[in-house]
Amino acid sequence: MAIITLNNNSLSSVTALPAGVGGKVLQVVSTHTTSNVVTTSTSYVGINLSLNITPSATSSKIFIIYTGINETNGTTGNRLAIQMLRDATEIADSDGIGSIGNENGIVTSTSISKLDEPNTTSQITYQMKGKSNDGTVMVFNLGSGTGTLTAYEIAG
Numbered sequence: 001m002a003i004i005t006l007n008n009n010s011l012s013s014v015t016a017l018p019a020g021v022g023g024k025v026l027q028v029v030s031t032h033t034t035s036n037v038v039t040t041s042t043s044y045v046g047i048n049l050s051l052n053i054t055p056s057a058t059s060s061k062i063f064i065i066y067t068g069i070n071e072t073n074g075t076t077g078n079r080l081a082i083q084m085l086r087d088a089t090e091i092a093d094s095d096g097i098g099s100i101g102n103e104n105g106i107v108t109s110t111s112i113s114k115l116d117e118p119n120t121t122s123q124i125t126y127q128m129k130g131k132s133n134d135g136t137v138m139v140f141n142l143g144s145g146t147g148t149l150t151a152y153e154i155a156g
Contacts, residue, residue: 022155026060029053030150037140040132044083047140049149050127058119059156064091065113066128068147071139072108079133080140084112087125091116115154126151 033048053062064084072080084092092114118124128149132138141147 022059024155026056026153026155027053028150028152030148032149033141033147036142036146037130038137039130039140040135040137042131042133042135044081044129044131047082047128047130047147049141049147050125051149051151052123052125053151053153054123055118055121055153057156058121060118061154061156062116062118062124062126063113063152063154064116064126065111065150066148067109067111068128068140069142070108070110070130071142072136080108080138081131081133082110082112082140083129083131084114085127085129086116086118 029051031049031051035048037045037047039045047068049066049068055062066082066084068082070080070082082094083090092112094110094112126149128147130138130140
């Protein structure tokens with residue numbers, strides 16, 4: 001029979017992982033919207049999705065995911081853009097989603113994710129914004145409850 005040891009300890013005396021092992025999910029915060037946002041704005045506007053999370057350590061990372069059903073509703077060349085912000089700072093975006101032809105009412109499923117390293121234990125607000133690239137009608141969070149924003153605090 002083989003004797004198994006870890007760092008000169010018997011296997012039965014090892015009770016925890018070594019210090020510095022990260023990657024555990026410490027908390028999850030999620031929200032969804034129950035209303036859509038219709039806009040022709042070519043500047044970013046809020047799309048009713050934001051959440052607050054307070055990291056437990058400065059070494060924590062925040063994995064944030066947005067998913068939504070959006071519609072480009074123009075007649076030609078129309079595209080929409082989505083922006084993810086930490087407080088007032090853009091951390092991710094997706095530009096040029098949607099139609100480039102003569103289609104009308106193109107529905108797209110949009111997803112953006114970001115592994116953020118905020119280096120703080122203060123409360124953070126993550127939010128989503130959207131815009132029309134060419135001034136045609138865009139509908140964000142099409143239907144009820146189709147926009148979701150979720151933040152996972154990951155131990156650093």
